[in-house]
Amino acid sequence: xxxxxxxxxxxxxxxxxxxxxxxxxxxxxxxxxxxxxxxxxxxxxxxxxxxxxxxxxxxxxxxxxxxxxxxxxxxxxxxxxxxxxxxxxxxxxxxxxxxxxxxxxxxxxxxxxxxxxxxx
Numbered sequence: 001x002x003x004x005x006x007x008x009x010x011x012x013x014x015x016x017x018x019x020x021x022x023x024x025x026x027x028x029x030x031x032x033x034x035x036x037x038x039x040x041x042x043x044x045x046x047x048x049x050x051x052x053x054x055x056x057x058x059x060x061x062x063x064x065x066x067x068x069x070x071x072x073x074x075x076x077x078x079x080x081x082x083x084x085x086x087x088x089x090x091x092x093x094x095x096x097x098x099x100x101x102x103x104x105x106x107x108x109x110x111x112x113x114x115x116x117x118x119x120x
Contacts, residue, residue: 003062006055010044010074012098017043018086019095025088033085041078045071 017040025031049071057063 001051001055003055003057003066006048006052007070009048009051010041010071012102013044013047014040014078015091015095016099016102017095018091019097019099021095022086022088022091023096026092032088034088034091036078036081036084036086038079038082041082042075045075045078048074 018034018036021034025034052063052067052071055063055067057066
């Protein structure tokens, strides 16, 4: 994974989760706004930390001196905006396409790895 794509991972994951939450609120008509939860941003940071071992960093020192401070800053940002509420329609409209894109990317990646393992 490129480091530029990795920088977006916490935000893409959070957008996908918030999109699901917004969609659930719209379908059930139980709530009209979705809070920007620090738990969701923390989960996004955890996913980014988990996949950071496979990132192609331009320089070796970036692995330690960019990766961890960036993740800490994203987590701090998530805690700061944790009190904000966004309309459920907005989160659904923005988050569901992100979710579909992530699922598509996972399927393509899985298909590529399956094709490569069959080439013996």
